[in-house]
Amino acid sequence: MILLNPKKYIPDYPDERTKEIMRKTIAFFEEKGKKKLKEDDHARVWYRDFLDFQKKEGIFATLLTPTPYGDKDARWDTWRICGFNEILAFYGLCYWYTWQVSILGLGPIWMSRNEDTKQRTAEYLKNGEIFAFGLSERDHGADIYSTGMMLTPKGDGTYVANGEKYYIGNGNEAKMVSTFGKMADTGEYVFFISNFEHKQYELKKNVIDNQSYVANFALHDYPITEADILSRGDEAWNAALNTVNIGKYNLGWASIGICTHAFYEAINHAANRKLYNMYVTDFPHVKQMFVDAYTRLTAMKLYALRTADYMRTASPEDRRYLLYDPAMKMKVTTQGEEVINLLWDVIAAKGFEKDMYFESAARDIRALPKLEGTVHVNIALILKFMPNYFFNPTQYPAIPKVFTPKNDAFLFNQGPTRGLGKIQFHDCMPAYNSYGLPNVNIFKEQIAVFKELLAGATPDKEQSRDIDFLMCLGEIFTLVVYGQLILENAKIYKVEDDLVDQIFDFMVRDFTKFAMQLYSKSSSTPKQMDYCLKMIRKPLVDNVRYQRVWENHVYTLKGVYEMNP
Numbered sequence: 001m002i003l004l005n006p007k008k009y010i011p012d013y014p015d016e017r018t019k020e021i022m023r024k025t026i027a028f029f030e031e032k033g034k035k036k037l038k039e040d041d042h043a044r045v046w047y048r049d050f051l052d053f054q055k056k057e058g059i060f061a062t063l064l065t066p067t068p069y070g071d072k073d074a075r076w077d078t079w080r081i082c083g084f085n086e087i088l089a090f091y092g093l094c095y096w097y098t099w100q101v102s103i104l105g106l107g108p109i110w111m112s113r114n115e116d117t118k119q120r121t122a123e124y125l126k127n128g129e130i131f132a133f134g135l136s137e138r139d140h141g142a143d144i145y146s147t148g149m150m151l152t153p154k155g156d157g158t159y160v161a162n163g164e165k166y167y168i169g170n171g172n173e174a175k176m177v178s179t180f181g182k183m184a185d186t187g188e189y190v191f192f193i194s195n196f197e198h199k200q201y202e203l204k205k206n207v208i209d210n211q212s213y214v215a216n217f218a219l220h221d222y223p224i225t226e227a228d229i230l231s232r233g234d235e236a237w238n239a240a241l242n243t244v245n246i247g248k249y250n251l252g253w254a255s256i257g258i259c260t261h262a263f264y265e266a267i268n269h270a271a272n273r274k275l276y277n278m279y280v281t282d283f284p285h286v287k288q289m290f291v292d293a294y295t296r297l298t299a300m301k302l303y304a305l306r307t308a309d310y311m312r313t314a315s316p317e318d319r320r321y322l323l324y325d326p327a328m329k330m331k332v333t334t335q336g337e338e339v340i341n342l343l344w345d346v347i348a349a350k351g352f353e354k355d356m357y358f359e360s361a362a363r364d365i366r367a368l369p370k371l372e373g374t375v376h377v378n379i380a381l382i383l384k385f386m387p388n389y390f391f392n393p394t395q396y397p398a399i400p401k402v403f404t405p406k407n408d409a410f411l412f413n414q415g416p417t418r419g420l421g422k423i424q425f426h427d428c429m430p431a432y433n434s435y436g437l438p439n440v441n442i443f444k445e446q447i448a449v450f451k452e453l454l455a456g457a458t459p460d461k462e463q464s465r466d467i468d469f470l471m472c473l474g475e476i477f478t479l480v481v482y483g484q485l486i487l488e489n490a491k492i493y494k495v496e497d498d499l500v501d502q503i504f505d506f507m508v509r510d511f512t513k514f515a516m517q518l519y520s521k522s523s524s525t526p527k528q529m530d531y532c533l534k535m536i537r538k539p540l541v542d543n544v545r546y547q548r549v550w551e552n553h554v555y556t557l558k559g560v561y562e563m564n565p
Contacts, residue, residue, distance in 0.1 A: 006026045012403065015073070066409065069121070070135070076411065085099075086256055089232055093254060104248075106178075130170045130173055131425075133218045134168050169214050184392060201217060201465075255336030256336070266343040267557050271559070295506055299335065300332045333375075336369075343428065382474050382481075386473075386477050393426055428438070452477055452531060460472065469523050472517045
């Protein structure tokens with residue numbers, strides 16, 4: 001079973017320290033229990049117990065300290081970072097969030113050439129400290145061109161920082177806030193370190209109302225020395241965007257963790273509830289919703305795992321991860337919303353009850369597509385890769401499952417952020433052609449028509465400036481990339497053909513949905529509309545396959561997990 005089950009957890013890691021971390025984290029939450037978990041959620045309690053636990057166990061220090069700055073088990077290992085993401089979100093988005101924003105805060109530090117600060121950071125991690133990423137501002141979000149944080153030289157080799165930051169997770173207790181700004185005299189970009197304990201650091205408020213602390217803070221003539229500066233100019237700019245490449249990928253894993261726990265609750269409730277003298281799971285429409293939710297969730301995880309392989313093998317010569325990463329942020333998180341919607345339609349009013357994990361899941365799943373770069377920002381980025389993806393492929397060595405314990409050093413040395421349109425990809429069709437399943441074949445036909453549209457009815461200059469039109473085009477392109485990596489990983493994980501074909505049942509339907517949307521856009525041309533009509537397809541109905549998926553994959557999850565009370 002590809003989904004996480006804490007009650008039957010078998011850690012897929014070669015080293016004992018990683019296994020220990022995962023097991024102890026699960027034990028911490030199961031011992032805390034669901035009742036206390038929900039009480040803390042409703043009371044908006046700062047998660048001191050979790051932070052004390054990770055400090056005692058040295059978890060952030062082990063998982064977030066790159067070689068050679070930590071002890072023998074410390075490394076930046078994307079494989080185990082993915083697994084820890086999933087476990088934290090399985091129990092609550094707030095626990096994941098404090099970890100996630102620490103990852104973002106650490107990015108500019110580990111990318112810098114400031115060795116003294118790196119050594120200090122490693123010590124802070126050993127002491128259980130948390131970190132923050134001081135990028136966004138109230139008036140213009142994460143538009144880093146427009147930052148109002150200014151670092152002014154005093155003339156004696158030191159500086160003072162002035163400005164506000166907004167929506168900064170962990171800003172209430174972060175020992176180091178990697179703060180982005182500009183030099184007041186030159187306009188040069190700069191990253192420097194600030195600290196919540198300093199008297200010139202004004203913690204103004206928490207801008208949200210839950211367990212996490214998302215700070216609005218201001219610096220007032222905050223003193224900065226050269227020792228506090230992480231990077232300047234292009235290096236600072238690159239650090240900002242490359243940190244996003246590392247950290248924001250994790251949002252998809254948060255969606256996977258949330259949806260998995262919610263799925264167990266929903267199937268347990270529905271399979272044990274009778275209405276009109278039938279169990280809820282006997283209703284045909286309920287079966288369909290569960291099958292759709294399960295296949296979408298399985299696809300989310302297959303894609304996420306495969307994206308990690310490309311991140312771990314990335315190099316200056318292979319930057320394919322720069323497409324797969326924003327697709328992870330955009331597609332997996334929006335699919336998470338879809339999964340929760342399907343499950344909620346099954347359990348209905350039960351999903352509002354205060355003692356259900358689902359109540360928190362339904363609220364929190366909405367945040368993930370909207371955090372750290374909204375869906376439309378990620379689609380705009382994804383579209384840069386479309387011409388080369390379809391029309392200029394190249395050869396790369398085959399990438400296996402990469403779960404060996406190693407430090408993913410390239411992630412902190414990604415280099416300049418320019419040249420995205422020049423990145424080449426391997427041909428997607430071998431992955432698709434490795435399956436002859438009916439719905440995969442229909443999906444391949446849809447891809448072929450989409451490529452014909454791009455070549456024969458290429459969007460004109462006006463359409464290329466029409467964001468509404470481009471968003472729909474980007475959804476279709478992303479769906480092709482998504483399917484490719486799902487199929488690559490289905491081979492690696494030996495996923496049954498029944499399940500793969502059922503996944504592509506919803507993939508065909510989604511392709512059709514987006515084709516209809518593109519057809520309906522005000523700017524679409526008659527020729528483009530003709531292509532869109534050809535992309536509208538119905539998946540092959542196979543009731544025998546569908547029933548096997550229901551019995552062997554979905555209904556069998558009844559009663560396999562329930563959180564300790």
